[in-house]
Amino acid sequence: MSTRVTKEKSMLIQKEMISSLFKELSTAKQTGKKVVYTFVPGNISELIRAFDMLPVYPEINALQSGMRKKSGKFIHDAEKIGYSEDVCTYVKCDVGMILNGNIGPTGEKIPEPDLLLLSYTGCFTFMKWFENLKRLYPGVPVALLHTPYQEGHKITPDMTQYMVKQLKEEVIPKMEQVSGKKYDEDKLKKILGNTNKVEELMVKIFDTTKNKPSPIDAYFAGVYYIGPINIGFRGTGEAVVYYEKLYEEILERVNKGLGPITPEGVMEEEKFRLVIEGPPNWTHFREFWKLFYDLGAVIVASSYTKVGGVYDNGFRVNPDKPLDSLADYCMNCYTNLNLKQRVELLSNCITKYQADGFLVNSIKSCNSFSAGQLMIMRQLEEKLDIPVGFIESDLVDPRYFSYSNIKNRLESFFQMLEQRKIIFNN
């Protein structure tokens, strides 16, 4: 693998943003900034920011540790104190990190939480995770925001009101108490104004994959593109600047007819267009990506990039209705959609972005994503007559990434797509 890695300019901006955030976090105790631990799916960071507090996402720390090859030891340490092999590896990585002094992925200490904001959108492990954090940080208040699952295929006004009530009666009072500040709705509206701009830009960015060649990879590079909004910059001015810059860069690529940028440079020939379901593996992220770009496969849409918000169906936050918007945003996250909605969403992506195949990367230790994947795959296969593939790995447990097994399956999958092209071209 090449040691020289090509980076887009926006990636450098992002790197700067991340490093400043972790710096700010590491000095939070000295500067008196309050810290809120919460989760990515359905993250209501705008509300946290409205109280001038800083968000920390344990699963982001875990995935970053995975990418930096630190997760193996953390998981091992969590297992040593009794966490079973089957427990979500994000949880074990986070617990292991705390056991090792809570030193974050950038090498700086992550401050202890002042508030545990549990919004468990579509993932019930989140609840258990915070029960554990509560024991590790005794005395830290917990605010619970229950997001009703979209079992009935839609969000009803009752569901929104149910959530708004929780925000008003549970979440906001706890935030006021922890921050010592009064809830300022005008400030929240202003922050949500930025979110709205970012949401528009994100939709445009991920929609550029309709071009041939696609100017971006909506999975491997996509995880970088969703970075800022998922690691604490929702509603910030920095996020707006980043996404404007990113969109500008991508448009430039579209105008030049360029393919996506990979760690080894621009992809010269787009051979296969795929839609992927499931998170990527983080411990071998580069090797995993390389298996795709080496064979000219570009991902034109992925469910994972919608984990922090689904905007395909027109939803945007409305700054004039701040609490209703936060509620609807949470309920609209990918893992909170029912299986029928997920099939529809993926089906639209496959059609709209003219994918040649659909692939599932099933995660051994992630129930919220893996449940229903085989059914989703079957339904898409039947509905669209599209070739489908299935591989298995894990989020951050390096023991479950079998390079040769995955390579073997992917090779077969790509050859399947190739043969099909030969047949249809004749």
Next chain:
Amino acid sequence: MKKYYLGIDLGSTTSKAIIIDEEDNIIGRGITNTRANYLVATEVARFEAIYNARFSLLKMKLEDEINSNPEYEKYINDVESAFQYLKFKYKLDKLYVKFKDTIESSFSGDRKENILQIVEKIVKTIGPEIRDAYLFSNLGNKNQFFRDIVSERYNNEIKKLDPEFFDPLMLVYDKSIISVENELTEFNFKELISESIEIMNEKYAKLDETLAENNSSPQFYAEINLLKGNYKKIYNSLKEHLEFVATMDIHISNMVGTGYGRALLPFPEKSIKSEILCHAFGAHAIFPNTRTVLDIGGQDTKAIQVDKHGLVTSFHMNDRCAAGCGRYLGYIADEFNISLNELGPLALDAKKEVNICSTCTVFAGAEIRELLNVGQKRSDILAGLHRSIVMRAISLLARSGGVRNEFSFTGGVARNQAVLKYVSELIHKNYGDDIKINIGADSIFMGALGGAMFARRSMKNLALTDK
């Protein structure tokens, strides 16, 4: 010049080669056990396929004569049996030399002499036994490998001896077999054919006494009677054709490699294909209505869905664990101290199926010993094991989208009759009695066949559907 295409399927347990002609007809099959050396295995399989192709081409050339004179075919088959025996004998002679070297370097004094004598006696006993099995019972067509043929009989001879000889004799065998197995020999087809004919002529000349000795079946007797007193005439009519195919150039225009070890084949990248595609394509060629393929190989099981063109639409493979694959059966055979070929028939003798819970090969070993201790019968345990293997395959099929009509079962494990029994039973139980189950005599060759078919198409730049 006619063009031929080669497909090589380098599996974890066996390596297969198939040669096809311009019409996708199979004209040559070769198979060997893979063991440690992939490249040798590939070459052995290829040579075998070419030898076999010469006999097939001879029969194709003489199609009209064979139709009017059935004894011609019998004669050609007999020559092929003798040919296979000679190849075997060459290796057995080598093995005997190796045995002596091993004994020389492993033992001393009286013990050495003693072991030497025993081994000499064993070789002199099993040699003629195997010769008869080739010449009279068609051993060469039973897809058994040199190691299996020798070890089965060698072990039987050891069992007759004092147990104190067990360890030293096994040591001699284990230390000698691999180097002989991994030695690549390309035979001169023409010379070997002449020798084969001599052997056959000798066999026919002494037919009466041999038949009495071998207590052969009436049908066999009738077939052989066709040749008795007639063989010289047949030989004279076939001589020229035999010489022609012995020296003709079998021009391999293109080849494709597949299977577990495909990355190790010295083929260009475009000539390496995934075994998923090859198995499906091969199975679809033999059974054109195939929609679901189950392939149980040495270390993976594949459930493959194909469309009407033989094109794969999705597939599922076992991940992380190879329990339920061919290697599992090999391990179980070792646990029972029997050969792989004996597993299926023994399981079919069962009166009931003992429930085997283990989903892990190694744990299954412990479970078997426990079941034997509590008095369960070997055949009943084996029946349970075969059933549990098939249950795993059924679960994989379900994950891959189920079974659609028609269903084709391929891979080395498809030769095991007990596995077949449970596959049929469970497929019909789960997916209805209307599902047609295809199992061909060539089931183990499907991957190699698919490879050869891809080789022909890529050379001709043909789409898959073009004949």
